[in-house]
Amino acid sequence: MAKQRIDEPTGTQTVGHEWDGIEELNTPLPRWWLWTFYATVIFSIGYCIAYPAWPMIDSATKGALGWTSRGQLADEMAAEARRRGPVMSAIAATPLEDIAANAELRQVAINGGAAAFRANCVQCHGSGADGIRPGSGYPNLRDDEWLWGGDLQSIHFTLVHGIRNPDHGETRMSLMPAFGRDGILDARGVQDVVSHVRTISGQERASAASARGTTLFEANCAVCHGAAGEGNRTLGAPNLTDRIWLYGGSRQALTQTVTNSRQGVMPRWGHRLDETTVKMLAIYVHSLGGGEASPPTSTNPQTTAAAAAAPAAAAAPAAPATAARP
Amino acid sequence: MNDIRDITDSPLGQYQKRKGVFPKAVDGHFRRLKWAIMLITLGVYYITPWLRWDRGPYAPDQAVLVDLAHRRFFMFGIEIWPHEFYYVAGLLIMAGIGLFLLTSAVGRAWCGYACPQTVWTDLFQHVERWIDGDRNAQIRLNNAPWGPAKLARRLTKWGVWLAIAVATGGAWIFYFADAPTLAADLFSGTAPYVAYFTIFILTMTTFIFGGFMREQVCIYMCPWPRIQTAMLDEQSLIVTYKNWRGEPRASVKKAEAHPGEFGDCIDCNQCVAVCPTGIDIREGPQIGCITCALCIDACDTVMKQVGRPRGLIDYATLADAEQEKQGQPATPVLKTLLRPRTLIYFGIWSAIGLGLLFMLGNRTRIDISAQQERNPIYVLLSDGDVRNAYTVRLRNMENRPREMEVSMAGLSGGRMWRGEDTEANAADRFVLTVAPDSVQKLTINVVAPYEGQQRDEFALSVKALDQQGGSDSHDVVFERPESQ
Ligand code: SF4
Ligand code: SF4
Numbered sequence: 001m002a003k004q005r006i007d008e009p010t011g012t013q014t015v016g017h018e019w020d021g022i023e024e025l026n027t028p029l030p031r032w033w034l035w036t037f038y039a040t041v042i043f044s045i046g047y048c049i050a051y052p053a054w055p056m057i058d059s060a061t062k063g064a065l066g067w068t069s070r071g072q073l074a075d076e077m078a079a080e081a082r083r084r085g086p087v088m089s090a091i092a093a094t095p096l097e098d099i100a101a102n103a104e105l106r107q108v109a110i111n112g113g114a115a116a117f118r119a120n121c122v123q124c125h126g127s128g129a130d131g132i133r134p135g136s137g138y139p140n141l142r143d144d145e146w147l148w149g150g151d152l153q154s155i156h157f158t159l160v161h162g163i164r165n166p167d168h169g170e171t172r173m174s175l176m177p178a179f180g181r182d183g184i185l186d187a188r189g190v191q192d193v194v195s196h197v198r199t200i201s202g203q204e205r206a207s208a209a210s211a212r213g214t215t216l217f218e219a220n221c222a223v224c225h226g227a228a229g230e231g232n233r234t235l236g237a238p239n240l241t242d243r244i245w246l247y248g249g250s251r252q253a254l255t256q257t258v259t260n261s262r263q264g265v266m267p268r269w270g271h272r273l274d275e276t277t278v279k280m281l282a283i284y285v286h287s288l289g290g291g292e293a294s295p296p297t298s299t300n301p302q303t304t305a306a307a308a309a310a311p312a313a314a315a316a317p318a319a320p321a322t323a324a325r326p
Numbered sequence: 327m328n329d330i331r332d333i334t335d336s337p338l339g340q341y342q343k344r345k346g347v348f349p350k351a352v353d354g355h356f357r358r359l360k361w362a363i364m365l366i367t368l369g370v371y372y373i374t375p376w377l378r379w380d381r382g383p384y385a386p387d388q389a390v391l392v393d394l395a396h397r398r399f400f401m402f403g404i405e406i407w408p409h410e411f412y413y414v415a416g417l418l419i420m421a422g423i424g425l426f427l428l429t430s431a432v433g434r435a436w437c438g439y440a441c442p443q444t445v446w447t448d449l450f451q452h453v454e455r456w457i458d459g460d461r462n463a464q465i466r467l468n469n470a471p472w473g474p475a476k477l478a479r480r481l482t483k484w485g486v487w488l489a490i491a492v493a494t495g496g497a498w499i500f501y502f503a504d505a506p507t508l509a510a511d512l513f514s515g516t517a518p519y520v521a522y523f524t525i526f527i528l529t530m531t532t533f534i535f536g537g538f539m540r541e542q543v544c545i546y547m548c549p550w551p552r553i554q555t556a557m558l559d560e561q562s563l564i565v566t567y568k569n570w571r572g573e574p575r576a577s578v579k580k581a582e583a584h585p586g587e588f589g590d591c592i593d594c595n596q597c598v599a600v601c602p603t604g605i606d607i608r609e610g611p612q613i614g615c616i617t618c619a620l621c622i623d624a625c626d627t628v629m630k631q632v633g634r635p636r637g638l639i640d641y642a643t644l645a646d647a648e649q650e651k652q653g654q655p656a657t658p659v660l661k662t663l664l665r666p667r668t669l670i671y672f673g674i675w676s677a678i679g680l681g682l683l684f685m686l687g688n689r690t691r692i693d694i695s696a697q698q699e700r701n702p703i704y705v706l707l708s709d710g711d712v713r714n715a716y717t718v719r720l721r722n723m724e725n726r727p728r729e730m731e732v733s734m735a736g737l738s739g740g741r742m743w744r745g746e747d748t749e750a751n752a753a754d755r756f757v758l759t760v761a762p763d764s765v766q767k768l769t770i771n772v773v774a775p776y777e778g779q780q781r782d783e784f785a786l787s788v789k790a791l792d793q794q795g796g797s798d799s800h801d802v803v804f805e806r807p808e809s810q
């Protein structure tokens with residue numbers, strides 16, 4: 001290390017190093033710079049006292065101001081709840097159809113419903129509400145096929161009461177007999193019915209098997225699915241003539257369905273989610289692309305007012321099943 | 327370079343106390359130019375937010391407004407949307423190149439005349455002179471022990487500074503909200519918290535930077551001098567002490583006694599006394615010089631008094647310095663200003679400006695963008711058709727509601743309807759009104775037969791139905807299931 005010396009032209013001390021003849025001047029910093037540095041040190045001490053800072057064994061120092069990020073979150077959540085309060089009570093107080101007709105409420109409901117959907121429904125119906133994949137047995141909520149009805153009231157009713165909750169009197173309930181397993185139809189009969197169903201849905205051309213199946217269908221299936229296989233929403237019996245198959249429309253999938261029957265279950269959300277959330281969910285699901293116009297109230301069996309009729313409807317499906325049993 | 331002394335020239339020690347700078351009042355061409363620029367810049371700064379501009383019932387009436395809440399920038403007849411930020415970027419690039427141009431032509435003249443730090447420091451120095459007196463009185467007062475008289479003067483000075491600082495910070499926030507409303511709110515204490523906070527911060531920075539730190543900001547804190555000095559070349563006009571003419575220095579008396587032995591500088595130190603950054607320009611070009619040319623005014627006055635030609639300190643290029651040393655005349659100013667480098671900068675600068683103007687003249691005030699929903703990509707319908715959904719954004723950048731027609735073309739058998747509507751009303755077009763100055767987001771469902779390519783392209787277009795018209799179109803893809 002060369003010795004420190006005063007540089008002649010500038011009158012400034014050198015730092016004392018020398019690299020290939022190049023020396024560095026020890027130019028002093030301005031003093032305010034030093035004071036600024038001290039100020040930041042003092043600030044950081046105050047900061048450490050005021051806010052949680054030092055890690056201890058199982059937590060950190062609390063900080064004199066009592067601030068926590070958790071508390072801040074709670075405050076923000078509370079503020080958000082206050083902010084949303086008026087619109088939430090408006091949704092609670094407004095009938096479903098009126099919410100849908102009010103652009104602002106509808107948008108809030110769609111957003112709220114989407115959030116509730118992500119938390120409660122995606123596990124079965126998929127994050128896109130498309131039933132995850134065709135044939136999975138979880139209905140695609142975006143298409144135009146509805147088992148129990150696709151108007152606002154029907155969707156709401158389904159949400160509140162669920163599908164096939166045996167512990168619940170008002171639930172959507174119907175049972176399809178296991179035609180093969182219970183011996184109602186023999187293996188050939190099952191295949192004939194399958195042929196018929198594939199024919200009316202346009203997947204197969206009419207054949208001798210489908211002709212035999214027609215008779216079997218009329219005797220065993222038409223009660224629920226209708227003479228032409230057009231389905232019956234009161235019973236949740238799917239339309240068999242369209243292109244949408246909840247469990248798949250292949251021969252194999254249909255054989256499985258007719259042999260063992262299918263019993264899709266959906267929880268009832270009426271006692272798990274609050275009324276406003278269920279309303280928002282109904283509006284959200286209705287908005288996904290498959291929502292249907294509400295039928296006139298008087299003839300709509302699914303309105304809450306007419307909900308008392310539901311148990312009767314639920315009892316009905318049992319009849320054809322027993323009737324079909326010899 | 328041995329005659330260049332660093333301005334941090336100091337006694338030993340790691341940290342140096344600020345040397346007091348007590349610039350003396352001066353008069354002259356450049357001082358008057360500095361006055362004029364100060365008047366214009368401060369005038370523009372304080373008055374601009376109060377200018378009104380009638381934009382009709384749906385938009386603010388403030389001529390220049392940065393509307394952060396709605397993310398709009400209004401400037402007289404021009405309204406900039408966030409997606410048009412390239413105009414602002416363009417202006418910033420122009421400002422940068424303008425600075426290159428200015429610097430390569432006349433050195434750090436921006437620093438010396440128009441930089442806010444310079445303008446407010448200058449203003450504060452006038453206040454200081456008005457209260458404490460000129461240089462000598464200031465130095466006397468500074469060295470005097472603290473007493474009631476000194477305290478009174480100091481408090482008065484700081485009070486006036488603080489008032490100016492508050493007005494400075496206060497004026498800034500008016501650019502971000504309706505000025506008359508905000509002014510009323512400010513005084514009634516109902517303005518948003520951030521307004522008071524901004525005023526506080528800008529007040530403190532103005533007060534401290536303009537009152538106390540002054541040249542320290544220019545020398546230590548500001549990055550510009552490093553960049554600007556790098557943009558100078560030997561053709562740039564910078565403030566230069568003509569040492570070949572001035573040296574060796576001697577008093578008038580001594581020079582008279584020994585004619586022909588001494589230069590023109592009478593070593594009166596006036597150039598040092600007036601310098602706002604406290605440097606001695608006779609030591610050569612240095613980073614502390616902000617090219618304010620006050621030393622030129624000072625020396626010219628002295629030269630006039632002693633009957634010698636002006637311009638001992640003057641705007642001169644380094645190339646001129648060499649020429650003049652050898653007795654040749656300096657290059658004419660016009661020739662140094664109009665040289666390839668400055669012309670190229672000017673060319674780039676004006677090309678960007680013209681480009682921006684051209685874009686401004688041709689921009690549409692209606693816009694459509696569409697994004698296909700990906701979850702799910704398509705929905706199979708009971709009759710076998712396929713449905714896709716799109717999130718569409720319609721922009722109405724005019725300050726009035728506009729009726730628009732959205733239509734689709736190029737998808738055979740395709741029909742569409744808005745998310746709120748039903749398939750029963752599906753068609754290849756629909757009409758809606760978009761609120762003034764806003765983006766309307768819609769969901770559009772498009773349905774088409776199952777038969778077709780797996781990826782079909784078609785166009786969504788928007789057309790304004792009013793007289794002014796305008797249209798825009800966006801290509802999107804219609805997707806079908808894989809197993810075709
Ligand atoms: S040396 Fe002259 S031009 Fe440079 S800052 Fe000082 S007074 Fe201004
Ligand atoms: S003002 Fe002019 S004459 Fe006086 S010291 Fe400066 S350069 Fe020399």
